Amino acid sequence: MFNHSRRDWVSATLTAALGAGIITSFAVSQGQHPLVALGITSFSAIAALVFDSVLSS
Numbered sequence: 001m002f003n004h005s006r007r008d009w010v011s012a013t014l015t016a017a018l019g020a021g022i023i024t025s026f027a028v029s030q031g032q033h034p035l036v037a038l039g040i041t042s043f044s045a046i047a048a049l050v051f052d053s054v055l056s057s
Contacts, residue, residue: 009052014047016045019044024038025037
C-alpha cells in the first residue's frame with residue numbers, strides 16, 4: 001500500500017528536531033544548560049533517523 005523505501009531523511013530529522021526543540025526550549029527557560037538542550041535535540045534527531053531506517057526496511 002505504501003512505498004516506504006523512499007523515506008525522506010531530511011524531513012524525519014527536521015520533524016524530530018522541531019519536536020525536541022520545543023520541549024528543550026521550555027527546559028532552557030526553566031534553567032537547563034543550553035548545551036544539554038542541544039544534546040537532547042541532536043539525540044532525538046539521530047534516534048528518529050535510526051527508527052525511520054529500521055521501520056522503512
